[in-house]
Amino acid sequence: MTSSTATLLNVERLGKSFRGLQALEAYSLTLRTGELLGVIGPNGAGKTTLFNLLTGIVPSTSGVIQFAGVDVTRRRADEIARLGMARTFQKVRLFPALTALENLRIPLQTHERAALWQVILRTPGFLRSEAALTRAAHELLATVDLQAAAHKPAAQLSYGQQRRLELACALALRPRLLLLDEPAAGMNPTEADALMHLILRLHAEFHLTTILIEHNMRLIMNMCPRIQVLNYGRLIAEGAPTEIQGNPQVIEAYLGQAEVYAAD
Numbered sequence: 180m181t182s183s184t185a186t187l188l189n190v191e192r193l194g195k196s197f198r199g200l201q202a203l204e205a206y207s208l209t210l211r212t213g214e215l216l217g218v219i220g221p222n223g224a225g226k227t228t229l230f231n232l233l234t235g236i237v238p239s240t241s242g243v244i245q246f247a248g249v250d251v252t253r254r255r256a257d258e259i260a261r262l263g264m265a266r267t268f269q270k271v272r273l274f275p276a277l278t279a280l281e282n283l284r285i286p287l288q289t290h291e292r293a294a295l296w297q298v299i300l301r302t303p304g305f306l307r308s309e310a311a312l313t314r315a316a317h318e319l320l321a322t323v324d325l326q327a328a329a330h331k332p333a334a335q336l337s338y339g340q341q342r343r344l345e346l347a348c349a350l351a352l353r354p355r356l357l358l359l360d361e362p363a364a365g366m367n368p369t370e371a372d373a374l375m376h377l378i379l380r381l382h383a384e385f386h387l388t389t390i391l392i393e394h395n396m397r398l399i400m401n402m403c404p405r406i407q408v409l410n411y412g413r414l415i416a417e418g419a420p421t422e423i424q425g426n427p428q429v430i431e432a433y434l435g436q437a438e439v440y441a442a443d
């Protein structure tokens with residue numbers, strides 16, 4: 180087996196109940212390196228809970244998660260992040276008073292931890308690493324087309340720019356697996372299309388494996404070769420976009436919620 184087809188994430192019968200409410204039940208997934216998987220489902224289906232369990236933010240109540248060959252079931256979030264799992268959140272989470280550059284330096288620093296004495300004495304090594312950090316931050320800003328906003332506080336960026344900055348912050352962690360929770364939520368169709376093109380480009384350029392939660396059917400059907408559908412915490416369908424569109428259970432789950440668009 181070549182590394183590009185190796186399993187990066189293996190999830191078996193993962194479950195979470197919140198005081199009797201089964202938010203996720205018997206969820207399974209085998210994700211190969213380089214895949215771009217779409218996860219859809221009506222509101223409250225358990226999509227964000229899935230990400231919370233995978234990243235260790237919320238402990239699971241049942242099941243097993245193996246990531247990069249390590250059993251990470253119920254491991255701490257920081258340990259899982261260090262193994263190379265990064266995510267963005269459904270709602271923007273940036274430091275509003277810090278500039279775009281400063282926001283980006285925070286995740287970059289987790290890789291460039293200088294010793295305290297180097298910081299205090301401002302040794303040549305420390306100053307070199309400071310310069311490298313700033314350079315890396317600028318490069319990442321350029322990658323998401325935000326160079327012009329480098330010195331603006333995050334609060335002054337447009338919504339679309341904030342979402343791109345979050346993406347850059349996740350990339351700063353040099354992830355192997357990137358989890359994106361509704362990155363295009365609240366965007367107009369033009370902005371959403373541009374963001375999706377960016378995600379596709381980053382997925383290829385950074386050799387990522389990506390799981391994308393998205394409500395916009397047209398986008399997800401066009402982007403993801405494989406899609407999973409959750410409903411009331413259960414996996415009700417899995418397959419290529421054409422299979423998902425024609426699946427009676429999926430159509431039923433979405434009745435009254437949204438239209439399952441044809442891919443164009």
Ligand SMILES: Nc1ncnc2c1ncn2[C@@H]1O[C@H](COP(=O)(O)OP(=O)(O)OP(=O)(O)O)[C@@H](O)[C@H]1O
Pocket residue numbers: 197200202220221222223224225226227228229269
């Ligand atoms: N921390 C929590 N405590 C109690 N219940 C929770 C918690 N987190 C999620 N839930 C419940 O679990 C279910 C699944 O929620 P989740 O946020 O995973 O859905 P979702 O598919 O992401 O929905 P949306 O599309 O609206 O974002 C919901 O009924 C929700 O109320």
Ligand SMILES: [Mg+2]
Pocket residue numbers: 226227228269
């Ligand atoms: Mg959600």
